[in-house]
Amino acid sequence: MPRAIKLFFVIIAIIDPSPQRPEEVDCVRFGVMGVQVSKQMERRSALRTERKTLADLSVSAGDQFPGSDYHPEDRKNWMAGLDPAKLVVHRIVWPGTHDSATNKIGIPFVSRPFAQCQSCSVYRQLARGARVLDIRVQEDRRVCHGILATYGVDVVVDQVKRFLSETQSEVIILEIRTEFGKKDPPEFDKYLVEQLGEVLIPQDEHVFQKTVAELLPKRVICVWKPRNSPAPKAGSPLWSSGYLRDNWIDTDLPSTKFESNMKHLSEQPPAAGRKYFYRVENTATPQADNPVVCVRPVTERIHGYSRLFIAQAIARGCIDRLQVYSTDFIDEDFVDACVGLTHARLEGKVP
Structure with a gap:
């Protein structure tokens, strides 16, 4: 239950005139407070248990895997470094960012910690090695995360163009969606095609079996997910929402998220036979009924267990399903893990 609703019930319990004696009011007030304290104690205990579960698994099973020692010489051009003529789209492990354009959202030190999921710009994320972007927009074409908005989507498009102009063989999956509870920007599909038309890879299921070299000079798979506007159709310069899927697990408990991610991944068909991208997000989400509501802590x-997840996916026999792997506050180690696994696939060390 959201914190605001809980507070409402607490207030009603305190001011409700039905108890006739002061001691009855006190009993209601402190009874509600006691329930809340008890729930928070239970959550703290569950969190300690889940943290220990992941830490113990990391120690006992390890987080090494074929390709885990690989580090690209140039993260900005890591696809070029792996040879675009050999990189088949469905075999790439695509490092991605969650809520990509939130580096300047909200007011610093006030509202920003509640919505910021990345600390660097979209351009810096791409230069660092990210190849999947998750952009949320509202009706006025500003990027947003929930109720907070930041700069216009033009900033994102310009930074994508800058990165493409500085590289030659890097392909990007650009997901743009209308944020939950918001209205679609008018004629946004036309805007995207006007801005990116020259580099857009048209919606075509044969793309999954092609190499990066075969896609060039086209460079961007743009998935447009409107709320009410018509979805892109086959052959369109834009891709419809069904081509980038995930199972969002809304929890702040790390082991719960880890195991749920693994379960849903194992239920997917192997990437070699899929006609869509499937994303796993190595993230945990603040909950409204918990005192810790800032994103980073x-x-x-779960942030440090990305390599453990890959190692466990191999151990549990579902690594051939892993394709898009996203995170908050992306760093070089996360990128290296994804690129290293991709390199191992090219060498035939993992499926």
């Missing part, structure tokens, strides 16, 4: 509960 919550998502860091």
Whole structure:
């Protein structure tokens, strides 16, 4: 239950005139407070248990895997470094960012910690090695995360163009969606085609079996997910929402998220036979009924276990399903893990 609703019930319990004696009012007030304290104690205990579960698994099973020692010489051009003529789209492990354009959202030190999921610009993320972007927009074409908005989507498009102009063989999956509870920007599909038309890879299921070299000079798979506007059709310069899927697990408990991610991944068909991208997000989400509501301290509960997830996916026999792997506050180690696994696939060390 959201914190605001809980507070409402607490207030009603305190001011409700039905108890006739002061001691009855006190009993209601402190009874509600006691329930809340008890729930928070239970959550703290669950969090300690889940943190220990992941830490113990990391120690006992390890987070090494074929390709885990690989580090690209140039993260900005890592696809070029792996040879675009050999990189088949469905075999790439695509490092991605969650809520990509939130580096300047909200007011610093006030509202920003509640919505910021990346600390650097979209351009810096791409230069660092990210190849999947998650952009949320509202009706006025500003990027947003929930109720907070930031710069216009033009900033994102310009930074994508800048990165493409500085590289030659890097392909990007650009997901743009209308944020939940918001209205679609008018004629946004036309805007995207006007801005990116020259580099857009048209919606075509044969793309999954092609190499990066075969896609060039086209460079961007743009997935447009409107709320009410018509979805892109086959052959369109834009891709419809069904081509980038995930199972969002809304929890701040790290082991719960880890195991749920693994379960949903194992239920997917192998990437070689899929006609869509499937995303796993190595993130944890603040909950409204928990005192810790800032993104960074919550998502860091799982952030360091990205390599463990890959190692466990191999151990549990579902690594051939892993394709798009996203995170908050992307860093070089996360990129290296994805690129290293891609390199191992090219060498035939993992499926």
